[in-house]
Amino acid sequence: MYRIIEHTADIGIEAYGKNIEEAFENTAKGMFSIITNNGKIERKIERKIEIAREEDDEMLLVDWLSELIYLHDVEKLVFGDFKVKINDKLVATAYGEKYDREKHGYGIEIKGVAYHMLEIKRNKKGFVIKVLFDI
Amino acid sequence: MWNGPLNKIDDYRYEIPKSYKGIDGKLSMRVPGMIYALPEMLPSIRKDNAPEQTANVATLPGIVGRSLAMPDIHWGYGFPIGGVAATEYEEGVISPGGVGFDINCGVRLVRTNIKFEQINKSIIKELTDELFKNIPSGVGSEAKVKLNRSQLDEVLQMGAKWAVEHGYGWEEDLEYLEENGCMREADASAVSDKAKERGMSQVGSLGAGNHFLEIQKVEEIFDENAAKVYGIEKNQIVVMIHTGSRGCGHQICTDYLHVLEQAVKKYKIDLPDRQLACAPLKSREGEQYFKGMACAANFAWANRQMIVHWIRQSFEKIFKGDAENMGMKIVYDVCHNIAKIEEHEIDGKRMKVCVHRKGATRSFGPDSSEIPAKYRSTGQPVLIPGDMGSESYLLKGTKKAEEAFGSTCHGAGRAMSREEAKRRWRGQEIARMLEEKGIYAHPASMIVMAEESPDAYKDVSMVVNATHGAGLSLKVARMVPLGVVKG
Numbered sequence: 001m002y003r004i005i006e007h008t009a010d011i012g013i014e015a016y017g018k019n020i021e022e023a024f025e026n027t028a029k030g031m032f033s034i035i036t037n038n039g040k041i042e043r044k045i046e047r048k049i050e051i052a053r054e055e056d057d058e059m060l061l062v063d064w065l066s067e068l069i070y071l072h073d074v075e076k077l078v079f080g081d082f083k084v085k086i087n088d089k090l091v092a093t094a095y096g097e098k099y100d101r102e103k104h105g106y107g108i109e110i111k112g113v114a115y116h117m118l119e120i121k122r123n124k125k126g127f128v129i130k131v132l133f134d135i
Numbered sequence: 136m137w138n139g140p141l142n143k144i145d146d147y148r149y150e151i152p153k154s155y156k157g158i159d160g161k162l163s164m165r166v167p168g169m170i171y172a173l174p175e176m177l178p179s180i181r182k183d184n185a186p187e188q189t190a191n192v193a194t195l196p197g198i199v200g201r202s203l204a205m206p207d208i209h210w211g212y213g214f215p216i217g218g219v220a221a222t223e224y225e226e227g228v229i230s231p232g233g234v235g236f237d238i239n240c241g242v243r244l245v246r247t248n249i250k251f252e253q254i255n256k257s258i259i260k261e262l263t264d265e266l267f268k269n270i271p272s273g274v275g276s277e278a279k280v281k282l283n284r285s286q287l288d289e290v291l292q293m294g295a296k297w298a299v300e301h302g303y304g305w306e307e308d309l310e311y312l313e314e315n316g317c318m319r320e321a322d323a324s325a326v327s328d329k330a331k332e333r334g335m336s337q338v339g340s341l342g343a344g345n346h347f348l349e350i351q352k353v354e355e356i357f358d359e360n361a362a363k364v365y366g367i368e369k370n371q372i373v374v375m376i377h378t379g380s381r382g383c384g385h386q387i388c389t390d391y392l393h394v395l396e397q398a399v400k401k402y403k404i405d406l407p408d409r410q411l412a413c414a415p416l417k418s419r420e421g422e423q424y425f426k427g428m429a430c431a432a433n434f435a436w437a438n439r440q441m442i443v444h445w446i447r448q449s450f451e452k453i454f455k456g457d458a459e460n461m462g463m464k465i466v467y468d469v470c471h472n473i474a475k476i477e478e479h480e481i482d483g484k485r486m487k488v489c490v491h492r493k494g495a496t497r498s499f500g501p502d503s504s505e506i507p508a509k510y511r512s513t514g515q516p517v518l519i520p521g522d523m524g525s526e527s528y529l530l531k532g533t534k535k536a537e538e539a540f541g542s543t544c545h546g547a548g549r550a551m552s553r554e555e556a557k558r559r560w561r562g563q564e565i566a567r568m569l570e571e572k573g574i575y576a577h578p579a580s581m582i583v584m585a586e587e588s589p590d591a592y593k594d595v596s597m598v599v600n601a602t603h604g605a606g607l608s609l610k611v612a613r614m615v616p617l618g619v620v621k622g
Binding site for chain 1 (some may be wrong): 154183212213235236237273274277286329332333336342344361385386388389393396397408409410412416421423546549550551552553554555579580582583586622
C-alpha cells in the first residue's frame with residue numbers, strides 16, 4: 001500500500017509494509033505509478049537487483065529506487081511488482097515490461113530521489129516510508 | 136508558514152540575521168541570509184519553508200558574503216530553488232544540493248530575421264509540428280543519434296564543441312555560450328558507467344516536465360541599445376530552448392550525493408539537512424564531484440547545440456531558405472543549475488570562490504572578460520523563461536549583480552502542484568485557452584498541458600521586476616510564445 005504526497009513543485013510517496021522489505025516494495029510500486037500515471041504493468045520481464053548494505057536504511061532506500069530509475073531510463077522498462085529481501089545485502093527481483101506510452105499512460109519524469117525529509121519509521125503495524133522525488 | 140525574521144534593508148532586499156539560528160552553536164549561521172523580493176511577494180515566500188533553507192545554507196563551512204535567494208525562491212531540496220551561495224575556494228565546501236539533479240539546466244535563445252508580419256497561424260502550426268517531430272521529447276525520450284562510449288566521453292570532455300565539430304551548428308555558435316559551451320575542469324573518468332549509459336542515448340533530446348521549445352515573438356523592447364547589440368527588435372521571431380543534462384546529469388548527481396553523504400561523516404561536517412551533503416572543495420570527493428558535474432554541464436551544452444541544429448533544419452524546411460540567410464544566430468546560452476569557480480569582490484576583498492547557482496542565472500555586467508567581446512559594453516544577455524502561456528524575458532547583466540556574486544533570477548516557479556492543476560483543468564481546455572491567445576501548443580500529452588497550465592506558475596514579470604529594481608539584471612525585451620513544444 002502507498003499513497004502519493006504532493007508539494008507545490010514536488011511529488012513523493014508514503015508507503016507502508018508489515019516489514020521493511022514490503023515497505024521497500026510498495027515505495028517502488030508508488031514510484032512507477034508516478035512515472036506511468038498509474039497504468040497497469042504486466043509481468044513480462046524480470047530483473048535481478050543486488051545492492052550492498054548501507055550505513056543506514058535511508059541510504060539503502062535511495063540506492064534501491066535510484067537503481068530502478070536507472071533501469072527504467074536505460075532499458076525503457078517499467079515495473080509493477082517486486083520481491084525484496086534484505087539480509088547482509090539487498091536482493092530483489094523486479095517484474096515488469098517495456099514502457100509503452102499508450103498502454104501505461106504518460107506520467108512524470110523523475111530526475112532523482114531526495115534525501116530531503118526522507119523518513120523510515122517503525123510503528124505497531126510495521127514500517128512507514130516517506131520519500132520525495134526531484135521532478 | 137515560515138515566521139522567522141526578514142529585516143527590510145530596502146524595497147527589494149530582506150535580511151535573515153546571522154543570529155537567527157543562535158550564535159556559537161554547531162549549526163549557527165556563518166553569514167546572514169538575504170532574500171531579493173518585492174514586498175507583495177513575501178507572503179508567498181513565507182508560505183513554504185524556503186527562507187529556512189536559505190538560513191540552512193548559511194551554515195555551510197566556508198560560505199562567504201551572504202546566503203542569497205532570488206525573487207523566484209521556492210522550497211527545494213537542501214538548497215532552496217533560487218538559492219545562490221559562494222564558498223571559499225581553499226577552505227570551503229562544494230554541495231551537489233547547491234546545483235541540483237538537472238546539472239546545467241539552462242536556456243538558449245536563437246534569433247531570426249523573420250518578422251511576425253511575414254508568418255501566420257498555419258505556418259506556426261507547421262513549424263511547431265516540425266520541431267516536435269525533429270526533436271525527441273517527453274518521458275523516456277531517446278535521441279536520434281546513439282553514441283558509443285568513446286564518443287560520449289568526448290561529449291563529456293568537449294561540450295558544445297563536440298557537437299559543432301560533428302556538424303551540429305556553426306563554429307561561431309560557441310562564442311555565444313556561457314563558458315563557450317565547455318567547462319575545462321571536466322574529466323570523464325569521474326563519471327560512472329551508469330551515467331554514461333544514460334547519456335549515450337539521450338544527447339539531443341528535450342526531456343519532459345517544465346522543459347520546452349518555444350517559437351516566440353518579441354513583443355516589447357525596454358532597452359533599445361542593448362536590444363540592438365543582442366540583435367533583437369520588436370516583432371521579430373526568436374526561438375527559446377529550455378533543457379538540461381537529461382539522465383546523464385541526473386545520474387551524476389545521484390552518484391555523488393551518495394559519495395558526499397559519506398564524506399560528511401569523514402570530514403565531520405555538521406549539517407542541518409541531509410540534502411546539504413557536501414565535501415571540502417579541496418578534498419578528493421569534492422574534486423571528483425566538481426569534475427563529474429563539469430562533464431554533465433558539457434553534456435547539456437552539447438544537447439542544446441544539437442537541438443539548435445535541428446531547429447535550424449526545421450526552419451529551413453518550412454521556409455525553404457537557408458538558416459544563415461534567415462540570420463539564425465545564437466543570442467546567448469545560460470545555465471541556471473551550476474557551480475563555478477569564479478573571482479568576486481566580497482567584503483572589500485577579491486576572492487576566489489565556488490559560486491553555487493541553484494535556479495539562478497549568471498548576470499555578469501559590462502567589461503567582464505568572461506562574456507563575448509560583442510556584448511562587453513552592454514553586459515551578458517540573461518535569459519528568463521516564463522511558463523507555457525505567458526511570456527519570457529531577455530535581460531542584461533550588471534555590475535551591481537556583483538553583490539550577488541554576479542547572479543540573478545531564473546524563472547517563474549510553480550505556484551500550484553501538478554495534481555492540483557490536473558484537478559482544476561483539463562488539457563483540452565488549456566489548449567483552447569492558449570489558442571484564443573494565439574498560441575499553438577504541441578505537447579507530448581494532454582495531461583502535460585494541464586500540469587503545465589500558465590496559472591499553475593507564479594507571475595514571471597514580478598520576478599523580473601524585482602531583480603530589475605534591485606539592479607541584479609535589467610530588462611531588455613519581453614517575448615511571448617506563438618508555438619510551444621512541450622515534453
